[in-house]
Amino acid sequence: MNHGDKTMFRVFVVFLAILASFGFANASDESGAIPLAVHSASQPVNVDELLNPNHPVWVQAKGHSLRFHRTPPLYSDGPFDDGERPEASVQIVRRQSGDLYVKLQWNDATEDLFRQGDRHPDGGESHIYKTHTSKTDAFGDAACLMVPKSRKPMESYPSMMMGDKANPVDLLFWQAGRGFSLLKAHGRATTEALSAELAGKSYRTPQGWVIIFVLTDAADSIPVCFAIWEGSKAHRDGLKYYSLWYEIRL
Numbered sequence: 354m355n356h357g358d359k360t361m362f363r364v365f366v367v368f369l370a371i372l373a374s375f376g377f378a379n380a381s382d383e384s385g386a387i388p389l390a391v392h393s394a395s396q397p398v399n400v401d402e403l404l405n406p407n408h409p410v411w412v413q414a415k416g417h418s419l420r421f422h423r424t425p426p427l428y429s430d431g432p433f434d435d436g437e438r439p440e441a442s443v444q445i446v447r448r449q450s451g452d453l454y455v456k457l458q459w460n461d462a463t464e465d466l467f468r469q470g471d472r473h474p475d476g477g478e479s480h481i482y483k484t485h486t487s488k489t490d491a492f493g494d495a496a497c498l499m500v501p502k503s504r505k506p507m508e509s510y511p512s513m514m515m516g517d518k519a520n521p522v523d524l525l526f527w528q529a530g531r532g533f534s535l536l537k538a539h540g541r542a543t544t545e546a547l548s549a550e551l552a553g554k555s556y557r558t559p560q561g562w563v564i565i566f567v568l569t570d571a572a573d574s575i576p577v578c579f580a581i582w583e584g585s586k587a588h589r590d591g592l593k594y595y596s597l598w599y600e601i602r603l
Contacts, residue, residue, distance in 0.1 A: 386510070386576060386600035390415045393447045393603075403446060403454045404554040406563045411456060414444040419459075419579060421594040432587055439561070439581055439594060445601060453568040453601065457496060457579060461561035465584025466530030467493035492589045494529040495582040498566050502537065506574040510598050513578070514541045523547075525566045527555060529584070533566075575601040 392414035394403075402408045419441040423434050441459035448454065468491075501511050502521045509520075515538035516522035524536035524544065533551035538544045552567040568575075579596045582588040 386598045387417075388602045389417050389443065389445060389577070389599050391445045391447050391453065391601060391603050394449065397449060398446075400448075400552075400567075403448060404565050406456060406458075406554075406556055406565065410446055411444060414446050414456075416442045416444050417599075418442050419457075419596055419599075421579075421581065421596055423594050424592050427591075432592070435586070439583070441579075441581065443579070447571065447603065451569075451571055453571045453575075455498060455566040455568055455577075456563065457498070457566065458558075458563040459496075459561050459581055461494060461583060461585075463583075463585040464529070464557055465492060465494045467495075467528050468530060492582070492584040492587055493531075494562065494584045495588075496527050496562070496564050497580040498525040498568070499523070499578050499580070500525070500568065501576055504570045504572040504575060506572065507576060510576045512540065513595075513597070515544060516540060525551060525553070525568065527553060527564050527566070529555070529562075571601075571603065573603050575603075577601055 392410070394410050398408070398410055403410065421438050421441065423438070426433055439459040439461060441457070443458075444456045446454045446456075499515075499522050501507060501516070502523050507520070511517055511520035511522050515524075518539050521537060521539040524538060525533070526536050527533050532555075533553040534546060535548040535551045536544050537547050554565045556563040568577075576598050577600070578598050581594040582592075583594070588594075
């Protein structure tokens with residue numbers, strides 16, 4: 354396949370992804386987004402308690418099933434979609450401070466951790482080292498919660514392609530073996546790190562993963578969408594499971 358054919362193929366699969374997104378329309382309300390209910394803790398609950406997925410407050414929070422698409426392959430030789438989707442759900446609890454605790458869980462039979470590369474002497478001067486990746490075909494599990502940077506009700510949502518200049522987004526990002534980080538973006542290929550550390554907690558279960566994100570500066574109505582990377586399926590970068598916009602309703 355020559356360069357022109359590859360370009361046309363990429364345009365075609367992006368078009369298919371846009372068509373697939375319309376499959377969510379009949380499940381949403383008049384705003385176009387699927388609403389997610391929030392449980393407000395009636396009793397004072399501290400941070401450590403809310404980061405415990407077995408705390409009684411989570412029993413009271415309504416669970417919502419999530420539905421995911423998968424990014425189409427960008428090249429004619431794949432990797433191809435196997436048609437499988439993770440069973441995923443989300444619960445949301447509001448603490449007295451106003452912060453939202455978002456509990457995302459999904460089934461994943463394999464635990465795939467991101468690992469640091471091995472450091473080896475360069476062979477030149479002693480203070481120069483190179484970092485080498487042990488396995489270039491091994492990838493880690495990850496999850497992301499994307500929200501508009503402006504935490505307020507919106508008539509039109511940011512672009513699914515990491516926001517846009519008029520509507521930048523924050524990305525609450527978790528990687529297995531590395532932890533949580535806060536990123537920002539205003540369009541495709543504009544992602545930047547805001548913080549090396551972000552409040553949250555992750556748990557490995559017999560079924561898969563449970564991740565609790567902490568979303569601050571909550572408004573009355575917040576658009577949110579989710580992404581999951583499954584390392585065992587060679588997910589990385591833009592190759593992932595992704596949802597369309599949901600809307601957290603306080």
